[in-house]
Every structure is written in C-alpha cells, then in structure tokens.
Amino acid sequence: MDLQFANFFLNPFYITAVIGVSLASITGSVVSHLVRFTKTQFLAIESLHMILAAAATGYLMNLFINYLYPDITAYIIMILFMIMVSYMISRGYEENMSIATVAFLSAAIASLASYGLAIYSPIGPSIIYNILFGSPFFLRTTDLLVSIYMTIIVLGAVLILWKKILLLSFDPEYFEFLNGSRKTSLYRIIVYILIAVSGIYLTRIVGAVAAHILMIAPSMTPFIKKISVSKSTIIILLISLSSVTLSVIANLPFGGVLGIFALIFYVTPSMIRSVGRH
Amino acid sequence: MKAVEVKDLNVFIGEAHVLKDVSFELDHPSVLVIVGPNGAGKTTLLKTILGFIKRSSGIIKVFNTDPEKDPGRIRNLVSYMPQIHNIDPFIPLKVREIVSTPVFFGESDPDLVDKALQITGLEEYADRYFYELSGGLRQRVLVARALAKKADLLIFDEPLSMVDIGSREHIIDLLMNIVRKESISMIVASHDVSHCIKYDPYILLLNKTVIGFGKAREVFTLENLAKIYGAATLNGKIFFMGEEHGSSVR
Ligand SMILES: Nc1ncnc2c1ncn2[C@@H]1O[C@H](COP(=O)(O)OP(=O)(O)OP(=O)(O)O)[C@@H](O)[C@H]1O
Ligand SMILES: [Mg+2]
Numbered sequence: 001m002d003l004q005f006a007n008f009f010l011n012p013f014y015i016t017a018v019i020g021v022s023l024a025s026i027t028g029s030v031v032s033h034l035v036r037f038t039k040t041q042f043l044a045i046e047s048l049h050m051i052l053a054a055a056a057t058g059y060l061m062n063l064f065i066n067y068l069y070p071d072i073t074a075y076i077i078m079i080l081f082m083i084m085v086s087y088m089i090s091r092g093y094e095e096n097m098s099i100a101t102v103a104f105l106s107a108a109i110a111s112l113a114s115y116g117l118a119i120y121s122p123i124g125p126s127i128i129y130n131i132l133f134g135s136p137f138f139l140r141t142t143d144l145l146v147s148i149y150m151t152i153i154v155l156g157a158v159l160i161l162w163k164k165i166l167l168l169s170f171d172p173e174y175f176e177f178l179n180g181s182r183k184t185s186l187y188r189i190i191v192y193i194l195i196a197v198s199g200i201y202l203t204r205i206v207g208a209v210a211a212h213i214l215m216i217a218p219s220m221t222p223f224i225k226k227i228s229v230s231k232s233t234i235i236i237l238l239i240s241l242s243s244v245t246l247s248v249i250a251n252l253p254f255g256g257v258l259g260i261f262a263l264i265f266y267v268t269p270s271m272i273r274s275v276g277r278h
Numbered sequence: 279m280k281a282v283e284v285k286d287l288n289v290f291i292g293e294a295h296v297l298k299d300v301s302f303e304l305d306h307p308s309v310l311v312i313v314g315p316n317g318a319g320k321t322t323l324l325k326t327i328l329g330f331i332k333r334s335s336g337i338i339k340v341f342n343t344d345p346e347k348d349p350g351r352i353r354n355l356v357s358y359m360p361q362i363h364n365i366d367p368f369i370p371l372k373v374r375e376i377v378s379t380p381v382f383f384g385e386s387d388p389d390l391v392d393k394a395l396q397i398t399g400l401e402e403y404a405d406r407y408f409y410e411l412s413g414g415l416r417q418r419v420l421v422a423r424a425l426a427k428k429a430d431l432l433i434f435d436e437p438l439s440m441v442d443i444g445s446r447e448h449i450i451d452l453l454m455n456i457v458r459k460e461s462i463s464m465i466v467a468s469h470d471v472s473h474c475i476k477y478d479p480y481i482l483l484l485n486k487t488v489i490g491f492g493k494a495r496e497v498f499t500l501e502n503l504a505k506i507y508g509a510a511t512l513n514g515k516i517f518f519m520g521e522e523h524g525s526s527v528r
Contacts (some may be wrong), residue, residue, distance in 0.1 A: 037369055167379055170369040170408075173360045174423070177328065178383045180349055 028214025056113035134207025210255035281306035281463035287336035309479035357429035380427035
C-alpha cells in the first residue's frame with residue numbers, strides 16, 4: 001500500500017502535471033489581479049473565443065505550412081485580436097463593445113478553424129479536445145521549458161508595470177493628464193496583450209476552460225480584505241494541486257475538478273455572508 | 279499675461295451642445311470660481327481647457343498655448359484634480375503613493391509631497407490605504423495630489439464637496455495662502471462659493487453658456503441666480519419652478 005502510494009506521487013505524469021499546473025496557477029493568480037484592477041473581466045472571459053480561434057488556427061496552419069509552430073501562430077493571432085480591440089477603442093467605441101465585436105469575429109474563426117482541423121487532420125478532434133481541456137499529464141520537456149519562460153516573462157512584465165497599472169486603474173483621467181493619451185492607450189494595450197498571451201500559455205497547459213478559472217478566480221478571494229497577490233497565489237496553488245490529485249484519483253478532467261473547487265472556495269462564502277465589493 | 283483665454287468656445291458631446299459661445303479671460307495670477315447647476319458644463323469646460331475634450335469651435339489659450347496643440351506644455355504648467363466619481367477607491371494604494379503620483383512620473387519633487395500632506399491635514403493617514411478613508415478624507419488626498427505637482431495654474435473640479443464645512447474653510451484658507459504667496463492662478467468648479475468669497479475671486483456663472491463673469495458683487499444678482507438655477511424673479515423675489523437641472527437656458 002505504501003509503495004503504491006509513493007509510486008503514485010513519483011509517477012512522472014503526475015510530477016509533470018504538478019509542475020505545469022503550479023506555473024499556470026502562479027501566472028493565473030497574478031493575471032487575475034491585473035484583470036480585477038483594470039476591470040477587464042469581460043475581456044478575460046471573452047478571450048475564450050479568441051483563444052480557441054488562435055489555437056485552432058495555429059494547428060490548422062501547421063498542417064499546411066510545417067515550419068509555422070502552432071503556439072507561435074496562436075500568440076501572433078491573439079496579439080492581433082488585442083490590437084483590433086485597442087484600435088476600435090481608439091476610434092471611440094466603448095471598451096466592451098470593441099471586445100464583443102472582436103469576439104464575434106474570433107468565434108467565427110474558431111468554428112471554421114476547428115472544422116478545418118476535424119476535416120484535414122486525422123487527429124483533429126483530439127487536438128480540439130486538448131485545446132479545450134488541456135493535457136497537464138502529458139506535457140513534454142519543451143512545454144515545461146516554455147511554461148517557465150512564459151511565467152518569467154509575464155511575471156516580470158507585471159512586476160515592472162505594477163505601480164503604473166495600479167495608478168492607471170485608480171484614476172485613469174489623472175493618469176492620462178500626466179502621461180498623455182498616447183502613452184495611456186499604450187499601457188492599456190500592454191495590459192490586454194499580457195492577458196491574451198497568458199491565456200494562450202495557460203491553455204497550453206490546462207486547457208481553455210481551466211485557463212479562464214485561473215485568470216479570474218484567484219483575485220476573487222473573499223476572505224482577504226487586503227487583497228494580497230501572494231496570499232491568493234498560495235490559495236490557488238493549493239486548490240489547483242488538490243484538483244490535480246483528485247482528477248487522477250477520480251479519473252476526471254482537471255478543468256472540471258478545478259472549476260468545482262474554485263466555486264466552492266471563492267463563490268460560496270460570498271453567497272453566505274454577502275460581501276460588498278471585497 | 280493671461281492665465282487662460284477662452285473665446286467663442288463651443289463644445290458638442292455626441293449630439294448635445296454642452297458649451298455655447300463661452301468667452302472669458304483670466305489674468306495671471308488670479309482665482310476663478312466656476313459656479314453652475316449639475317450638468318451646466320463645468321467639468322466639460324475644465325477638460326476642454328486641459329485639452330482632454332476637443333472643441334468644435336472657438337479659441338483656447340492657456341499661458342498663450344493651445345492645449346490641443348501642445349499638451350506637453352500644458353502638463354508642465356497646470357496641476358489638475360478631477361471630480362472624485364471617476365476614481366476606483368478599491369485599488370490597493372496608500373495615501374502617500376497616491377499623493378506622490380506626480381513625483382513617480384517625474385513631474386515633481388518629493389518635498390512637495392510632504393508639504394501637500396501637511397496642508398491637507400493628511401500626515402497621520404499617509405500610510406493608510408485609500409479605501410480605508412472616509413469620503414471627505416479621500417477628497418483631501420486628491421487635493422494633496424494636485425498640490426504635490428509644480429504648477430502655475432491649479433485646476434480643481436469640485437475639490438471639497440464631501441469635506442465637512444469646518445475643514446473646508448480651513449483648506450480653502452491654506453490654498454489661498456499658497457496661491458497668493460507663490461503667485462499661482464487657480465480655477466475651481468464648485469457648488470459652494472461661501473468660503474472663497476472673502477478672497478474676492480472672479481466668478482464665472484455657467485449654465486451651458488456664460489450667465490455672468492466678473493467679481494462676486496457684479497455677478498451674483500438675483501436675475502443671474504434665477505437664470506442659472508432655473509427660477510423666475512418677480513418684484514425682487516425668487517421663485518423656483520423645479521425645472522430639470524441645466525435645461526433652463528436655451
Ligand atoms: N460622455 C458624455 N456623453 C454624453 N453627454 C455627456 C458626457 N459627458 C457630459 N455630458 C453632458 O454634458 C453636460 C455637461 O456635463 P458636465 O459634467 O460638464 O456638467 P457639470 O457642470 O460638471 O455637472 P456636475 O455639477 O454634476 O459635475 C451634461 O448635460 C451631460 O449630460
Ligand atoms: Mg462636474
């Protein structure tokens with residue numbers, strides 16, 4: 001029994017998943033605070049369509065043009081989507097309207113590209129399955145390396161921009177007064193791109209569904225008045241790692257288990273004792 | 279030298295004609311209080327002077343500079359406090375960090391921050407989070423932030439509307455002191471002129487268009503007050519008719 005127990009936790013698949021999911025949780029936690037402060041929840045949620053479009057198109061193009069890595073194509077498409085959103089905002093459209101418009105477009109691309117994948121590739125359906133639910137237990141070394149780089153890039157960028165993002169979110173008008181409108185929109189685009197790029201990277205590890213939970217839930221932490229990034233990161237780490245373990249034991253998809261755990265932890269307490277804005 | 283010159287200014291926001299043929303000039307240094315009901319266009323006028331809102335026609339000069347043409351120079355010369363309602367108080371920033379914003383962006387010196395905290399009576403709150411403060415204290419933080427930036431012209435949009443009456447008078451006294459001592463000009467949009475009056479500022483009565491401009495005794499006539507607050511006068515008495523705000527002058 002003891003040996004079996006040890007075998008389970010030393011299993012390379014399990015260890016891979018633990019590393020991948022930990023990195024994803026840390027990035028997700030930081031991004032979720034970014035999302036919360038900049039009030040871009042709608043963008044974070046709507047990025048599901050964009051991620052599906054970008055990832056599916058990436059794989060589809062890889063079928064025809066071998067040297068185009070699916071991930072790199074996906075990152076480029078995602079950044080293009082964000083530039084489109086920012087462009088619409090700069091033309092005077094409301095932020096949410098701009099996001100919704102790009103989401104329509106990406107929903108169309110997502111369904112066309114997935115359809116193309118299903119038709120042109122024998123493993124098309126399993127690629128789509130992977131995009132949706134991820135494959136944390138089957139990450140290759142390169143995937144893990146890329147995850148480490150991405151975690152460093154996203155965390156580094158957020159760390160450098162943290163104070164500016166807080167000041168921008170606190171009083172956008174005053175920020176614009178001191179920095180001019182061009183610089184202000186540039187910071188907004190950077191925030192969008194950070195959210196978008198993290199979305200793709202999290203999708204690679206845990207799938208699009210769980211990526212959304214990681215990008216939104218951690219900053220919802222209902223027990224902590226002073227919303228501290230480090231505390232909420234520890235909490236989401238514990239939740240994610242329990243979800244990985246339970247998903248192995250119960251043979252359920254990681255995203256589903258994570259979603260239920262996150263719901264229980266983040267949402268139920270606030271339902272019970274109706275917290276205000278905190 | 280004029281601090282601000284505005285000539286035949288018209289501003290549309292969408293379809294709405296928000297400012298109509300607004301003209302006035304402000305010598306430097308001097309103090310101007312803009313008075314008008316909700317929706318009169320006070321905020322719009324301030325933002326147009328700052329160059330945030332594009333004008334449809336007319337001329338604006340701030341220290342001889344067109345704010346739409348050279349926003350960088352305006353940023354150097356002006357300090358600004360926006361109306362408090364566009365702020366997200368739950369962003370975890372401490373009072374000192376907020377007041378230091380102009381220093382953080384290289385527009386000011388650190389010693390101005392301490393001075394600003396002192397003037398607004400915020401020294402003991404410097405290390406508290408903004409969201410822990412009451413409405414009036416929050417507003418003082420924004421006043422302090424504006425004071426922490428070097429400027430020849432201070433623009434305040436309803437700076438003290440949530441501050442209690444006692445502190446209001448105290449802060450205005452301190453502001454006027456600075457303005458006079460350092461020869462700064464100041465424009466304040468406000469519903470309450472009572473504490474400024476003793477300093478004899480210029481008054482701009484605004485309700486989409488200029489109802490009156492000048493010193494208080496010339497401007498605060500019964501006729502003008504009636505016009506601006508949507509009332510009628512009869513034999514020296516004033517009658518309020520409960521019209522929708524800001525809609526009485528067409
Ligand atoms: N973004 C906007 N879109 C449409 N109308 C606007 C917008 N901003 C202002 N307005 C209109 O412009 C008019 C003037 O508004 P403004 O905020 O300048 O008034 P105000 O005098 O500052 O009022 P308050 O005392 O309430 O601050 C109002 O009628 C308002 O409805
Ligand atoms: Mg206003």
